[in-house]
Amino acid sequence: MRDLRTYVEAEVELGPGLTVVAGPNGAGKTNLLEAAYLACTGRSFRGASDRELVRRGADAGHVSAEVESGAAGALSVSAFSVGIQPPDRRRLRVDGNPVDGLLDHPARPRMSVFLPDRLALVKGGPGLRRAHLDQLLVALRPSAGPLRRGFHEALRQRNALLTSLRTRGVDLDRARGELAPWDRALASAAAALTEARAAAVAAVDPAVAERARQLGLDGELEVAYRPRSSTDADELLQALSERVAGDLERGFTHHGPHRDDLAVRREGRPLSRFGSQGEQRLALLALLLGEADALHAASGQRPVLLLDDVMSELDVERRSRLVEVLAGAGQALITVTEASHVPGADADDVGLVEVEPGAAATVRVATVSTEADR
C-alpha cells in the first residue's frame, strides 16, 4: 500500500494461518487491517471516506492484494487493487482491468471482521443483527440476493403507497383495495425471505455453539431466528390486511420480516443483558467463527479473519483457547499492543508484523517475520 492512513508505503506478507500485528497504540495496526479489507472489497470496514483513507499530506493512495483462489491443486492468483484520489471515484481493478465492484468478483476472498464496535451485534438493537443476518444469508447462498432485494422493493412500494393514501385522505375500504396487490407481493417475498433466513440460522447455530465451547464460554450459546410475523404467506397477507388502519396512521408497514431479530442467547437468556464484557466478546467471536465454518462448509472457502483488539478483556486461559481455535481456522490477522499477549506468538507457523509509529505518524515499511526469516 501507498499513502493510506498512517502508511507512506508498506508491503506485508501474511502467513498461511495466524499473523500477529503488534505495535503501540496509534501505530497503525487497525489501519493495516482496514487496508487489507479495502484491497479485497473496495470498502473501508469503518465506513471511512476517501479523504479519511488517504494519508494526510498526500493527494492519492493505493492498495493492492495478491489473492489466491480455487481448489488445492488448481489455485490461481489474482491482483486486486484500489486507487483513491479524492474527489474522483475509487478505481477498482482486478489483474489490471477496471471493474465496477470487487464484491461480486468470483476470486474475492470472504472477510470476517471483529472490531470492538461490532460488539453492538451482541449488545445493541435488532437492526444491526438483522442486517448481519441478511449479509450472512447472501454469503451462504448467493442466490438469496435477489430475494432480499425483492422483499425490500415490495416494502418500499407498499410504504410509498401508504404515504400517498394518507396524503390523499383515502378511506379505509378503498385503501385496502389499492393496497391489495402490494400486500400480496410483499407477503410472498416476505415468506421466501423468512424461510431463507431461518435456514441460514439453522446452518450456523450448531457451529456457533461448538466454537463457543472451544473458546471456553460457559453455558450453551445459541443463535435463533426470531421472526415477529408469520412465516406463511397467506397468514401474513391476512395480518397485513388487518393492520391497514395502523399502517395508514403511521405511514409505513409496521409488520413483517423487517422487524425480525436474531437472538443471541446463553442458557436461554439474552447475552445483551446477562453477559459480562468478556462473555459478550467470546460470543461475538464464536458467532463469527461459527459463521466462517458454515461458509467453509457451503463454499469450500474459509473467510480471512480480521480480528482487531480481540484479546483485551479475555483472561489468559481464553486467550490460549482462542489461539488454538485460530490455528485451524485459515488465515487470520490479529492486532495486539504486545506480541506476548498472544500465547504461542513465537511459534514457527505464526507470522509477526511489527508496526512501529514513525515520525509524523507515518510508517515506512511494516516488517513481517515468517518462518523463513527466522
Ligand SMILES: Nc1ncnc2c1ncn2[C@@H]1O[C@H](COP(=O)(O)OP(=O)(O)OP(=O)(O)O)[C@@H](O)[C@H]1O
Ligand atoms: N488519513 C490519515 N493520515 C495520517 N494519519 C492518519 C490518517 N487516518 C488516521 N490516522 C492516524 O492513525 C492513527 C490510528 O491508527 P490505528 O487506528 O491503526 O492505530 P492502532 O495501532 O490500531 O491503535 P490502538 O492500539 O490504539 O487501537 C491515529 O494516530 C490517527 O491520527
